[in-house]
Amino acid sequence: MSFFELLAESMPLLLQGLVLTLELAAVSLVFAMVIGVLSALMGLSKNPVLHGISAGFVAVIRCSPLLVQTFFIYFGLTEALDIRMDAFTAGAIALSLNAGGYLSEIFRGGIQAVDDGQTEAARSLGLSSAQTTWHIILPQAIRICLPSMVNQWCITIKDTSIICVIGLAELTCMGQMIIARTYRSFEVWIMVFVLYFAVIYAITIASRYLERKVSLDVKSGD
């Protein structure tokens, strides 16, 4: 089989895997963003219970491997709770929590980097604490941590490959299956590599553009 025959045969399956990879990443990142913002706000709260929950959550996520988290949810939790869960759901939960933990720290740093004067100005106008957070602090915090946030998105997209271990037929898993049938490891891994690279590189380019677009720095200002 020539390279091009291999390519023609593999690509539909790899693209199918890529779609699943992107679906898993998208679902996970949406939840991870929500978890990350909530956990960051809880972590900055003066309430010791909320603060403790956030700190504990971040510690658990950061101090254990994603692979173990995935196994724990897919095998451990389902056994303990006596429920059934498909690999996509388990993978999405593991990735959401994992990325949520890291994003929590990224957002916390971003929120803390916003000048206290912003909160004071907003509160002095009568804005409530929630209105201040939502309309004044978060829009600036997101801008500050945009590069780190996109970095975490890229990591999480790549981390979907770990969900392969519980049998989800995402891109990496598809590559393995094709190799098992064709024994063409070198070429197939290059194809897998190129597909990951194309998607993630496109995202980094888009992020650079977005960064410039939303930047608040004006050269002529102070």
Added chain:
Amino acid sequence: MSKVEIRGLKKRFGNNEVLKGIDCNIEAGQVVCVIGPSGSGKSTFLRCINCLEQPTEGTIYVDGNLMDANASNIDELREDVGMVFQHFNLFPHLSVIDNVTIAPLLRKKMEKDEAEKVARELLESVGMLEKADAMPNSLSGGQKQRVAIARALAMRPSLMLFDEPTSALDPEMVGEVLDVMRRLAEGGMTMVVVTHEMGFARQVSDRVLFIDGGVIAEEGTPDQVFGNPQNERTQNFLKMVLQA
């Protein structure tokens, strides 16, 4: 009833007692300038009035309402007390006009058209209408501060607090901000101004408070405080700043 009634105000930060017992009334329509050495507690005094700093002891009433940072009505009470900061604190992610409309939109549930109409009138009154769509970071310090004044006025406050509004400005921009404040005072606004601009304090204020060491060391009309200060610390302070 006075516009602002302050009784036994004390404020501690840790072991550092910044305000050591301040009693003072401010009448509606009065312009009160607060002067004193740095670190004397002037800014803390001002920030207690709208509860950006919660008093450790004592009470502050504005229009008969107790100001308490932990009370559920504090947001409503703050709507009526505008504040202008040394470092402007404009919202850098919002255009000039959005800076002015955000509080009326969120708090007064004003229609967008009406809020913008009001904002344009205010921006015109501070000479910033042509910059309505500019972003704050493209403005000079004096322009930023004029926008900040318009933003505070958009809530139609009956009391305005100014915390060293010209201290962060280049000298040539001080005048444009003081002009806006002077016109505001002439319009009858009740104002409390922490300032190092002795000329402004002397010309515009009805009353001058000299705060030193966390207490009001001397107060009176500008002519009394500047022309014939009784307290030795006031005399020394004025000698120092007027020499400079």
